[in-house]
Amino acid sequence: MEVSKLSEKLFAFLESGIYRFENSNSIFIDPVRVLNQSYTRFRVSPSAYYSRFFESSNATQQSSNSRKRKRKEKEKKPYALNERERAADRRHQESEPLLLKALESLQRATDLLEVICNLRDLSDSSPSSSSSRVQQSLIELGRVWQAPLYEITLKFHPSGERNEGGGSPPTQYCERVLPVFNNLIVNETSDDLEAEFMNTRYILPHDSSFYMSDLKQIHNLIPVDNDHGFSLIVIDPPWENGSAHQKLRYPTLPNKYFLSVPIKKLSHKEGAIIALWVTNREKLRCFVEEELFPAWGVKYMATFYWLKVKADGSLINDLDLFHHRPYECIILGQCHGEAVDSNSMSRIKAAPDNQVIISIPGDYSRKPPIGGLLKEYIAGHSPSRCLELFAREMLPQWVSWGNEPLQFQESRYFYERKEG
Template identity: 65%
Template sequence: MNNSTQKDEHELSTFLDSGIYRFQNSNAVFIDPVRVLNRSYTGFRVSASAYYSRFLETKYAEKETKVSSNSKKRKRKQKKPHILNERERAADQRHQEVKPVLLKAHEALLGATDLLMIMGKLRTEICSSSECGVEQSFVELGRVWQAPMYEITFNFNQGSEIDRCSEQRVLPLFNNLVANETCDDVEAEILTRRYILPRQSCFFMSDLGQIHNLIPAESNCGFNLIVIDPPWENGSARQKSLYPTLPNRYFLSLPVKQLTHTEGALVALWMTNREKLYNFVQKELFPTWGVSYVATFYWLKVKGDGSLISDLDLFHHRPYECLLLGYCSLEEANCKYQSGFRAIKDNQIIISIPGDSSRKPPIGELLHEYVPGPRPARCVELFAREVTAGCVSWGNEPLHFQDSRYFSGKLDD
């Protein structure tokens, strides 16, 4: 057995435990979000079939084939090629610069045959969750006048398997920091639905006007990893009513610097490929937040068989998104030169199968080596739609993916 084969087998074994596969001689990693998320849970499992339903179901493949066929028909009807405007040319130039890196990362994935075999088995998992019915819309729930009266009920199980007893705790649902400080998962109830909260996690559910309540009284209690996934204005999301979006100017008011730890913070911002948005972030948003840009990571989206979810050169539907990284410091000096901030290699690639629309892969572990200040990292995720262990999740629907329908049951079932 040669050294390369041994490394591949070691990497595969590590992947089965961690959910992260690092390709040899590459700046790319593959993430199985389900494996990564399940490390936050002691008694429940995130359902792979529920997470990957968009890209593993036969219906999706048939729909995509039909769309591709229609696209070809539309292309034949086009008489003139589309002439790119100045902004579109800039976006295309940015795409052409990163394209070789993306292709090399994808080639690394296609060359990892053992990993591809594991990815192919995801389709066979059957979701055993018995939950049904329409999901609760926390956005709508938070808008009604009764919102301050809604509560979340925690059901704690204590004692041994034989002498187990239950304890309930009832807390306000909105505008309140709700925490599971135990080392085990907790089942909670809101109205008639069940939700699963991982160990050592907490959330604050509110609209943008209440985010100041997250600001710590002292900066040494602040956060040194700040992940932000804004609901950027998006025509597709608006048409499909997937989630409410906000104009760009609203994000200028996010108190990023006030949330930052005394020793600084790594800020990770998800964004789409629109050139207008990229310019806004670089010229207005980061400067307003006090963030110095340092690197861009790319999330390359693939299907269960390893193929890209769309053609790499498809102008308006490219199969990747950007993660912009920057450092925020409470000191006036340029963040790039603070002693506690590490250099980050640009153009790193994260490959994964996407979940539901707008759901991002869990990236905390990939970023921890770059986080300044204390360990374990004090993490906050803004505009979160799920709750993770060791992190504060803020947004108007942080429990969206905690609904028990996204879980396949207890580990001992």
């Protein structure tokens, strides 16, 4: 009976990408399997998503090992913690037991480990995203004076749908050309949509949309009627960071800029869940608690943790490395729309505190897709209106806003599904 039960749970994981541990507050997510539910003709490439695990360069490996050695040596040097560092360490000490318990749950699930240790899908023949091809910077394009003139070409099937019975897509497309910046681009079909911009091909999932702009244009997302506001808003801000290495990856913004994000005006009048990604920096946590949430009109609900592991189930870093801990936090809050009494919030369910989401990380700063899990705490309406701010990828039934929402929609992150 027990073997049958485990097999049933593993089968559900293979279908959904989500594995729920019994008697535990932890969940394992395979982002590739979760994301693949968003596509019909295409599949997310495991070798591209987990590019760091498929790099074959000895130089890259040696460089990585060298950084790890220097990091550990630095962490071992004794020094007196300042007041803010001591506060951060207290937070860590409080969360460490539940993180260790979550890790133990994963390492006991030997059937799951057998599956996740083989990250590459046999049908995936696409190259790793760490190839030497120069990537076009969407951020830089949006800053030039010609930005309003740039256009994206959407390629629709003539019928708007796939061929009946599956099979290869038609060779002839209906094309629609639209301004790519400061404009809502929508795929209203029930099929994947191919698009072309600046000689680069992109894959857009069904029923998805994006709005590519800088922070000055975010007010264009505010609905005319707050009855049509968003009931789930996920935010992954480009937090200011002193690391020169991170600044080379993507530009950051001072914390004060995020105070102007109109969360209340974007929220549904009957309530919205706000999910904010934060690092373990104490200065940032204090800013969120003391300034950002009050400015947004958001009431704290719970804290989730994202625990980062390798394919063998071990942590990517030692849990006690002070500046490089292998987890991040998602702070959940609730917000109601403009001119509505907070007591009227009826669409938000209570979220359990200290839930741990375990996954293998993908590209630098790419977060696992947690939207499906968060939807469980929205009651009374389906489908939900969902919004991701500072997004770098797209999902069905979501609006993705930011200055690079097409970042991970490039065709090099996908391979075409084989029929039959």
